[in-house]
Amino acid sequence: MEGDCQVSLFDAVDAESSKSARTGMKHGSKITAALLGFTLLLAIGAAAFLVFNGHAKVRNDNVVPKLEAYIHHTLRQISNVRAAIHLTGRYNSEIANSVQWTNEVAPSHSQGSLELKNNEIVIPQDGLYFVYSQVSFRVSCHGNDNDDASTTSMIHLTHRVRRWSNSFGDDKYRTILHSVRTACQKTASGDAEEEGGWYSAVYMGAVFNLNKGDRLKTVTEKMLPNLEEEAGKTFFGVFAL
Numbered sequence: 001m002e003g004d005c006q007v008s009l010f011d012a013v014d015a016e017s018s019k020s021a022r023t024g025m026k027h028g029s030k031i032t033a034a035l036l037g038f039t040l041l042l043a044i045g046a047a048a049f050l051v052f053n054g055h056a057k058v059r060n061d062n063v064v065p066k067l068e069a070y071i072h073h074t075l076r077q078i079s080n081v082r083a084a085i086h087l088t089g090r091y092n093s094e095i096a097n098s099v100q101w102t103n104e105v106a107p108s109h110s111q112g113s114l115e116l117k118n119n120e121i122v123i124p125q126d127g128l129y130f131v132y133s134q135v136s137f138r139v140s141c142h143g144n145d146n147d148d149a150s151t152t153s154m155i156h157l158t159h160r161v162r163r164w165s166n167s168f169g170d171d172k173y174r175t176i177l178h179s180v181r182t183a184c185q186k187t188a189s190g191d192a193e194e195e196g197g198w199y200s201a202v203y204m205g206a207v208f209n210l211n212k213g214d215r216l217k218t219v220t221e222k223m224l225p226n227l228e229e230e231a232g233k234t235f236f237g238v239f240a241l
Contacts, residue, residue, distance in 0.1 A: 083112025084239035085121055089135065091227040095119065097219050099135060099227060101236050114238060120164075121238050123214040128241040131177065132205030135159050135220055136228035139183040139198040155183040159202040160219040161236075167211055176216075179204040183223075201233065207241065 088108050089099035102108060103116050110116070113124035123129065139155055161177035168174065183200040218236055220227075228234055 081112050082240050083114045083124060083129075084237070085110040085114035085116065086237040087116060087121075087235060088231065089227065089234035089236060090229045091224055093225075097221055097224075099218055099220055099224070099234060099236070101218075105231075107231065112240065114240075117215075120215040120217040121236070123210045123212060123216070123238070125240075126211050127209070128207055129210050129238050130205060130207050130241060131161055131216060131238050132203070133159065133161055133177065133218055133236040134201055134203040134234060135218075136199065136201040136233035137183065137223045137226045138228060139200050139223070139226060141183075141198050155223075157181045157183050157200060157202050157223055158221050159204065161204070162217055162219055163208075163210070164215040164217075165211055166213055173217070176208060177204045177206060199228065201228075 085103065086107065086109055087101040087103050088105045089101050092100035098119060101116060101119055103110050115122045115124070135157075137157060139157075141155070158178070158180050160175050160179075162173040163176045164171075164173045179202050181200060181202045183198055216238065
């Protein structure tokens, strides 16, 4: 009997030990699996981070130069805008010997920093510019009844563009464009109806090498009260070449 009890006790102890070992193995397996899963998640996260950074770097390497190129292109376009100004003229009795110029009436326009100040065009930068101007007049060609039939009566129209420049070394204006035009003439054989009214224009234009700060103005010595103010007949302008 005593031997049987000893065998049963040993068997019970072995069974309990085996159960504990199996339970420990199960807990160890769970912990190991959890560690492996966590390690795998870390590996996947690290790989995703590296891939994202790689794509971001490639994207930045592509986008930034394109953005810079676009900005430089836009700035070049802005800087390449040709300076130009076109003014229309009208008669102002308070201004002696000059048309009053304005940039507020169509088809007037300005761009590229060319400005109208004190009835003068101010040059923004050194360079070659085309300067042009035209004045138009309504001219009466009627003569006096006492005029000698053998003589011819003529009206001369004059128009000038004058330049002031710091490079001149003084405060004087120099004439750069000057035009004289004979508006009409009356002869003894002329038809009175044809001699009654003429429309005449004086146009001039040329290229000049101008300096920053130069000022351009016009001088019209006669016939200003007869100035034609309709669009396209009297104008003054400059544009860069």
